[in-house]
Structures are given as structure tokens and as C-alpha cells.
Amino acid sequence: MENKKQNPIKKFVSARGVGQVLTVLVGLVILCFIFNLINSNFLGPRNVANLLRQIAPYIIIGIGQGYVLITANIDLSIGSVVGMSCMMIATLICNGLNPYLAILISLIACLAVGVINGELVARCKLPPFVATLGTQTICRGIAQLVNGNLNTDSIVGAGSQWREVAEGVRNFCYYGKTFGVYNTFWIALVIWLIFNFILAYTSTGRHVYAIGSNVEASKLSGVNVPRTIVKAYLISSFCAAVTGLITCAQSGTGTMNAGMSYETFAVAASVIGGISTMGGTGILSGVLVGASVWAVMDNGLQMVNTQVGLKNVVVGMIVILSVLIDVVRRSGKLSFKRNK
Amino acid sequence: MEQYQGEYIVELDGICKSFPGVKALDNVRFRLRSGEVMALLGENGAGKSTLMKVLSGVYQRDSGTMKIFGQNIDAMNPKRAQELGVAIIHQELNMCQHLTVAENMFLGREKKKGLVVAQRQMNEEAGRILKSLDIDLDPTTLVGSLPVSKQQMVEIAKALSTNARILIMDEPTSALTSKEIEELFRIVRQLKAEGRGIVYISHRLEELQHIVDRVTIMRDGQYILENDFAAMDMSEIIANMVGREIKEKFPRVHCEKGRKILEVKHLNAGRMVRDVSFESYEGEILGLAGLMGAGRTETTRAIFGVDPKESGQIFIDGREIKINNPMDAIRNGLVLAPEDRKKDGLCTKLSVRSNIELPNLDIASNKLGVVNRGKVTRMVDEAIRNFTIKLASPEVDAGSLSGGNQQKVVVSKWLTRQSRVVIFDEPTRGIDVAAKVEIYHIMNQLKQQGISVIFVSSEMPEVLGIADRVIVMCDGRITGEMDISDATQERILELATRFETKLDAAKAAV
Incomplete structure (x- = not known):
């Protein structure tokens, strides 16, 4: 307390959540280095471009899940909302609607899911696990219903009056590049910048942390707890909707299984990056790093020709390990405090 | 305004x-x-x-x-x-x-x-x-x-x-x-x-x-x-x-001091428990006094096996016992009613019945682990009656009771089994005068049954009023011991604030 003039580097490292992010970042760099040793194409320009594009959806859904986790809740509906967004956009376009309008309509539907999630958890006091498990199933069902339990045709099919526009959307979201980097990555970065700003610099962000840390205290301090929780779920659904759009742009069709188990990827990306599932701690930079670890494993293990199963085993171990490191570090701190 | x-x-x-x-x-x-x-x-x-x-x-x-x-x-x-x-x-x-x-x-x-x-x-x-x-x-x-x-x-x-x-x-x-x-x-x-x-x-x-x-x-x-x-x-x-006169704020009963039950020798556990040695006897209440943060809670936790010990021996009835976790302690007849009722003492979301049942499931169940409901009901009823716990039914959440009644549940869950040593850590904190007296009565009852009672408290009047012998701790060490007849607030306070000077610490380190 007395040494107010701390070493600025030390202060930065000890700031909220930064420690874990740096630890994982070091791991990430080592990981990239190893993959590059085995296959020197890994850090080649082509693969790096692909890699960045691959990371993007994980970053986006990780941001959404990160918000919800920091409030000490969870959103299991993310994957299904991705699927719903993807299917709704594709179905509407295939039925001759203006693609922009299609995107807007499906975005509104997805945001409605966020509101429902938030209301169920915050006002109806449903356990978030149960509430969002319910909406997860419902949204997947809607994804299957909108086109009569079939995947859609191509959204840029011949004869469609909106072909050019749809093509433009596909390029904007997935295939096009700006400054030599795929647009998908830029989209993720912009979303990250916006939501990182909200979380780190606005009172809404402060309330998100406060609720995750101590709901009762927040309520008594005059924080509108239900509204903040709804906001967090809304952000989560927004991120899922965008990811659905990207998925749709990538394949050019609506697939009913789009986004399957993305909610768990999102939890993993957040948790690897140091966001606690118990709420109150973590920063969105962690999501950047966590999503990168996930995508690098995905991409790297493919580059060095291993089986998918092995990737899953390794990634699962990383999830456990990263949380374990955090727990050990924190309990270490605790015993230190007791001995003061 | x-x-x-x-x-x-x-x-x-x-x-x-x-x-x-x-x-x-x-x-x-x-x-x-x-x-x-x-x-x-x-x-x-x-x-x-x-x-x-x-x-x-x-x-x-x-x-x-x-x-x-x-x-x-x-x-x-x-x-x-x-x-x-x-x-x-x-x-x-x-x-x-x-x-x-x-x-x-x-x-x-x-x-x-x-x-x-x-x-x-x-x-x-x-x-x-x-x-x-x-x-x-x-x-x-x-x-x-x-x-x-x-x-x-x-x-x-x-x-x-x-x-x-x-x-x-x-x-x-x-x-x-x-x-x-x-x-x-x-x-x-x-x-x-x-x-x-x-x-x-x-x-x-x-x-x-x-x-x-x-x-x-x-x-x-x-x-x-x-x-x-x-x-x-x-x-x-x-x-x-x-709403009525409380005749005795500190009811004291006199018992013959009996055999030695608990003996703790050179216990060390972290910074707050340093070379702690003491003994307690049948038919006495041993008060553990000191300021908040003197290491008393840590001592009880180390004895009970919650926190790891670095060194030291514990004897019950002259036999050395190894306590590595609370289960060992309970099996050897040493139980603890912890300081923080809501955090350590009770499962507040479970019923009173479940709380009383929890540490006694080994007694209440057969060899296959099937719980005998009748036995539990008898045990719970008896505990509620013995401790006059005021509640609508044993099925209400423990967290819904008043502080005094919660404390009685914490204590009663241990006393349905045969214990030799019962440690109370700040049992009267945050409860009202009448409930305090009831807790004192419970301690006196145990004392009369020949159980060794260890009573940790930061409130000097109650230590002086209830305990038969007082040990004072300061900064993780025992700084003094006295019979109740010699004890005064001033003496306890003097011992409780006997911090090591830097010089002593340096000497000890050499």
C-alpha cells in the first residue's frame, strides 16, 4: 500500500487479469514456434493469413461468452444461435429477399434470443445453465424448421436478382482482403475493440465485473442487475449472430449444423485467456489469446498431419491446464495473504 | 437536501x-x-x-x-x-x-x-x-x-x-x-x-x-x-x-477437575501457530483468549486437521493420535464448532435435519451405507430438544434460522456422537444475550458430562465468566496461562498484547 510509485511494468502485469494473459501468450508463441519447426510452412504468409481468418470466429464468440462468464453466468445457446443466424440469412436470401434485409431480420431474431436468455436468468431467476440449455435446443430447432429441415441452396445461385449483393456480402465477410489480411479478421478486431472498450472503460463494463464479483453488493449499490445481465446476454447473441453470418458467407449456403458446440469453444477461449467461470475476473485480451491458442492448435495439428482426435485431446488438456495454473497461482497468493 | x-x-x-x-x-x-x-x-x-x-x-x-x-x-x-x-x-x-x-x-x-x-x-x-x-x-x-x-x-x-x-x-x-x-x-x-x-x-x-x-x-x-x-x-x-430479567449473564457450574484429556505439544502450523503447547482436562472449560488475529482460530483449525501442521504432537487420553484431516479428528472424538457459522459451520441451503445428519451419517447408516431414516429422525429430534432449537420443523433451511439458533445447530450436530473434546470458536459472536446464555449452558452441560471444552472468545467478560482456566495467545504464540481465580481483564490484555519485539524475533532467528 505504501509503495505508491510502483514499477510501471510490474503494475501492468499485476493489473486485472494481465498475468494469465501473458502466461498464455508465452505458451502461444512457443506453440507457434514448435509447429513451425515441424512444418516450416506454418508461419508462411499463406498460412498466417488463413490462421488469422480461422481465429476470427473464435474471438467473436469468445467475446460474447466472456461477457456472460464475467457476470458469473454462462451462455450455452451460442452455437445454436450461430446456426439459427446462418440458416435464417440463407433461407431468406434463397427466397428472394434482399440480403441486407435478411441479415437485419436474422440479427433481430438472434438479439431477441439474447433478451430472452437475459430475462430468464436475471428476472425469472432460472439457473443460467438450464435457461440457456433450453434456448439452445429451441434455436437449433428453429434453424432446422426455417427451411423445412433441409440445408439451403447456394445464396449466390444463378437467376437470383440479389446475386451480386450476396456475392458482395460473401467477400466482405469472408473472401475479401483489406491490407492483405482477410476481412473476417478485421471484423473480429473491430468487434473486439468495441466490446473491449465497453468492458474496460464504461460503467456498463464496471457493472459487469461488479455483478460477477458480488451480486448482492451491486444491487445494494444501485446497479441495475437485471438490465446489465440482459446486456451481457445480448452481446453474446450479437456475437453469435455475426459468427452465423460469417459461416453463411463462407459456405455460401445455410447449414443446419452450423456452429455446433461453438458455446464450448467459446468457454474454452475465454477460460484459456483467464476469464474465470466464477465471475468477476478476466479481460477481453484473454479472449484474443485464448481463441488464438484454439485456432493455432486446430490449424497447426492439421499442418503436421495429426488426427482430429488428438487435437481434441490436446486442446482439452490445455483448457484444464490453463485453469489449473490460475487456481494454483491464486491459492498461492491466498496462503501468502494469510501469512502477512 | x-x-x-x-x-x-x-x-x-x-x-x-x-x-x-x-x-x-x-x-x-x-x-x-x-x-x-x-x-x-x-x-x-x-x-x-x-x-x-x-x-x-x-x-x-x-x-x-x-x-x-x-x-x-x-x-x-x-x-x-x-x-x-x-x-x-x-x-x-x-x-x-x-x-x-x-x-x-x-x-x-x-x-x-x-x-x-x-x-x-x-x-x-x-x-x-x-x-x-x-x-x-x-x-x-x-x-x-x-x-x-x-x-x-x-x-x-x-x-x-x-x-x-x-x-x-x-x-x-x-x-x-x-x-x-x-x-x-x-x-x-x-x-x-x-x-x-x-x-x-x-x-x-x-x-x-x-x-x-x-x-x-x-x-x-x-x-x-x-x-x-x-x-x-x-x-x-x-x-x-x-422482556425478562436475565439473572445470570454468566452461569457457572462447579465441577471436579478430572483426568487430562487433550494434550497438544509443540504444534507449529504456519506463521500464526508457533510452538503451541497446552493441555485440557475433564470437567473444565479452557478459555482461549487473545485479540482478533492472535492465531487462535488457526490453532483450532490445525488441531482439527483443516490446515496442515508442520510439526507437533496431539494426545487424547494419553494416546498419541495422528490428525491429518477433520475425519481423523472426528473419529478420535475431537470436534470443532467453527467461527464463521454461515461459511464453515452450516450448509445454509440444506435443512436443519440434513445439517445435523451430515457428520453423523456413519453412525446412522448400516454397513452398505444405507441411511436409517428412523435413526436420523430420533437423532435430530433429540438434538432439537436438548438444545431447545426454536424452529417450525427440522425441514426448514438452516440459513433461515436466527443467529443463536444456527449456532445451536452447529453445536448440536456434534453432540449426538460421543466426543471427548469440543472446541467452540467464537460461539456467541453476533447472537443475542439470551441465546448467549443458552450456549453457556450447553458448554456447562458438556463440562458436567466430563467432556473437555475449549472455548475461543475475543470477549473478555465471557471468558472470565465461563472459563475455568485461561490461555492467552498473541501473534501465534501462547503468551500466558492462568487459573480463573487469578485472571483479570488487565492481565489477559497485557498478555494478549505481548508482541515479540523486533529484537526478540532477530534473536529467535539466529
């Missing part, structure tokens, strides 16, 4: 509040002047906290009128209360552990520059408020890393940052050391001098004389009386709180 000239800044009349099945407040009145400290007294469950929650907008009243600064208030909520200058400092500190001091102080009303939270401005203002209270704290410290006493200071500073004119303090001293209490009182006096009105709820009647101007007494959800503190004596206050 513009200048208000009326006599009372708070006027509550005819306040009623019911919860399902209980009438918590029944036609209660309450008055507060500016620049005074009003003690709100009553047993646990008398409705003090409920009344204050009504005043601060946490609960809505069913009926009655509320005037604050002469203004009639219809609907109250926490935000409105804040605007009116009412702030409550809760018994269970309500702080976000993951946020900094400044962030906690401005939670819910962050200062903004445009869209952005004005972090630096909040830090500066928080620093200024802390400084005006003479509290030495960096506003950027994480609250979770502060001791309870400092967290409480932050709560007070937070209340002041809202420019509170009416401060409600619910049991503010229950977790503080005497030095910290003095600091708190200094701040309270300062606030009073600034013309703020303070409502002070406390069970520690002996500390009232230092700060209180007037008292309001409640009992069973009803208003009993309001008077100047100076006009009343302690026994009068207690009689009005309990």
Missing part, C-alpha cells in the same frame, strides 16, 4: 412488514436526530435489521409512514435512499472483492467523461474522502486483498462519497480488533460532529457507552422504548431487550 430545520431527520411511524409466515415488524416507530448516534437494540430476530432495510429501501414496507428530512416518502428503493442521503453499512460486508477500493466506492454511480469512466478522477476523489477520514489506503488496491476492518472503512468511505446524511451501521464492530474499534469510533465521532445522524446496531452492549447518545429498543418486531442512553443502566436495557 436543502437546509432542513425540523427536530428529526428520520421519522418512522406504524411500520409493518410481513414475510410469508412471520410478522417481522409490527407497528414500529423510530426517530433520529442529526448529529446523534442512536443505538438500535434488540435480540436477534427482534426486527432491527428488517427495520433498517425498510429505511434504506432494500425492503418495501407493508404499511406505515416514513419521513426523511421532513419529506413524506411513499416508495423507497436503494437508489432513492441514496439520493436522500441514507446509507447502510451491512453486517455482512457487501463489497466486490475483484474491484478496487475506488471502483467499489463509486459502484453504481461511476463518474464519467463522455462515455468513458473517469478512473483517475474517481481515484482522486476516493483518496480525498479516505484522507478526510484519516484512513491510510490506496484507492487502487483490490478490496479482496484488504482485511475485514479495512473493507469496513471502505464501506464507510463509500457511504460518505454519496454524501450520506443518515448512516446505518449494522454490527460494525463484530469483526474488529479493539484497536480497530477505537479507530471506528473516532470516525463515528467525526461523522457525528459533522451533523450526520447515525443508527448503530450492536450486540456488544459494553461498547455503547463510548459513542451512543440515545437508544431505541425493539423486541419481537415491536417498538419497546426510546430513551437517552445516560438515563438507563445496562440491566434495564437488557431487561427491555429480553
